[in-house]
Amino acid sequence: MGIGEGSTATGVQGAPLPARARAADAGDGADAGLTADELRRGLARARRSIDRHAAALTRLDAVLGDGDHGDNMAIGFRAVEELVAGLPAETLPGDLLRAVGHRLVATVGGASGPLYGTAFIEAGFRAGEAGRLEPALVGEMLRAATAGLARRGRCAIGDKTMFDTLAPATDAVVAAIESGATAAEATRAGIRAGRRGMRGTRALVARRGLALRIGERSRGHVDPGAASCLLLLIALARR
Amino acid sequence: MSEPTFDASSDDPAPSRLEVERLRARLAALESDHRRAFEQAQREADALFAQYQLSQLLASGGSPTDLGRAVVEEIVRLAGAVAGAIWLGEAGRRELVLLAVSGEFDVAVPGRFAGPEEGVSYVDGRAGLHLVVLGGEPLATLVVLRAEPGRELDTDGLRVAQLARHELAVAFSGARLREALERERHDLEAVVDGATDVILQVDEGSRLVRMNPAGERLLGIPAAAAVGRTCGDVLGCATVAGHEPAACPLAEVIRTGAPIGYRETVIAAAGGPVQVAGGYSVTPGRPGSTARATAILRDITAVRALEQLREGFVATVSHELRTPLALVRGYAESVLHLDLDPERRMEYVDRIHQVTSRLGTLVDQILDVTHLDADPLILERAPVSLGALIARLRGDLALAGDDGRLRVDVPADLPAIDVDAGRIGQVLANLVGNALKYAPGDSPVAIGAAVESDWLVVAIEDEGIGVPEEERGLVLEPFHRAWNVRESRTPGSGLGLYICRRLVEAHGGRLSLADRADGRPGTRVEFTVPLLPDARRAARRNGPERSADA
16 A cells, blocks of 8 residues: 555556555544644654655656655654654654754755755744644644745645645645544545645646656656655654 | 733832833834844745755756756746746857747747846836846846736845856756757767778777677677677687787777778678778877777678679680680681682681670670679569460570470469569570580470479479589579589580579579489479469469479
8 A cells, every 4th residue: 555546656666655644543632732742753653654665755756856855855854853852851842843844954955855844844833832732723833834835945736746745735634623623534634635635746747846857757757745745744643 | 922021029119101111112123123034034045945946957957948948937936927938049149049938928039139237137018028137148048027917026036046147057058068969979879870880999908898780780799798898809800810919900009099091800700700891090098088999890701702703704704705706716817818618618607607606695694794783683574474485495496406305394274473574584595505505415405393382483404414512502603614514615604594593583583403303413403483473372272283393
């Protein structure tokens, strides 16, 4: 099973694919809000997931970019793991996310570092000094991350980027929360929408990043950024 | 930021209301400064990232068109425009050339753009266009952007594009250079790969670094398998030419630095040793690369064979022409100067007639051979029966009184053949003529025929001296006569069988010599000619039909 729909989800033959995330694992107790500890566990899962799928991400990037996305992300999230281990236990979720963002900017090569870094920093700013991230706040944090990504990357829906995963996932989470859904339901809706967005990048022609060079030839391949974004969402959403 | 609070239980005197107001104003100002600084930092970070992305794109290579398309997309996005186009200056030309367009952009910018100073952008109010000159001489780059109606372009984005103008000019120069080099490499490759001569190159250690497809064909080795091996190993010259490594012309040009215009040697080709003529040159070593020697080798086996053929031709023709000419001259002089009786005189004139007839045949054959070797044979094919060709031959033989020796054993219902009747008639006459000439005067000459799949096989058998087995292939080549025939002193040019073979092959058939079917002494010549398509179908229906063979 894969990020998307099985063995062809990445659009690259032979690419090993991640196990389908059990988004439903976001327990119903999550309505009480995410703690910093839970966030730390989510980041550790993210590191493991990225490591597992680094080769597949790199293969996707070899088609559309310069073939280093998986390696870069793996390096970045190992650095994040080290950073998090060194932070005091009482570090607030917002501070944790901002520190992670800065570490990603500094360690992930290519455009992904500044872009993911921006998303984490913006989400961290929005978390402010909250000790628990309640569902409504998580929705606002996702909004802030999405807006930051759009601004820094000058990207929009349909550009074939990580934004095509993050933006619909955010919309779905916010809509679910606003309609009174539980945290678990909102998480499931978000992952579903993110996965749909990621799969949708396969049919798109790239309009941002290095894939711009290959124009029409970029069609038919899932964007590696969209794929890694889904991996992160799944890892961070699990409880 | 939350409002400051004050501890009411403190002993300190409460600040005055004015002081509180002042502190609040100060706090608001600090917050505002902080927000501005934060926003400014964000914008700078955004701009830096945009610059990084544009640089990454410029450094990523590609053709000028691909690069132009990517760059104009990026700049349109940076500037928040809805459409844009990019023009490039051509070296040595004043006109700008449209490279790529993003969005709906059908505005024709004047071919010759006498724009503002480098790096300055301005707004053309009439068309709502923003023209941005991104580079100066020698490679001007002009980007024209169209903003959404009622909206301004993003000045930060434009600034990023402006800052990248030098990188942009360098990237496009590089892309053009790469394209030109690629085109040149492609052209050179076409010349080298298309050459029919072997072209190969070795390094200072005599190791092969490249070889063209003609080399692969001649040597029967893929270039990939030959590269890295020594040229002596690949060409096998030490084995077949027996020359020492020091005598290697490739090593010699590297050692002396002087080219070799022409040298012949022998190499081990796929089909055995081949004589080649080569030109050898050297590319001297430069910093970063070592000297390389290049050889252009031409297989001259065919040239040598042709030379031998020409020499043989001249010798044979001289001999064949001189002998009868000497006879003619002798008889003519006798007739002219000797007081011969009328009977003897008639006899000599008759001899002159015979000899000149032979000369005529020889000249015809020489002309035939010349014609066969020089032009593709044009055949006038038509349906004809072998029986008709034999009947015509019999009529010709009757004039010389030789028809009585002919035994024809050909089924009456043989299918028609699809041949040039004149040419195949000539083959039949020649083969029967040979049989009559080389067999004893009263022995029979038999003609038989049989259908074999799509072909009619015709066989002529005589009881003559035969052709030794080892000579059977050779007598089908021009001017070659079997040793027993030469010894028999029967006159002949050595061209007849060669002409017959070529004519049969021109019809797609085969001609060969064999032992007689009954094993008795003599010669059997067999040739095949194609059946008419209808006859082929009929033959397939009826199965193989064999006649009483000759």
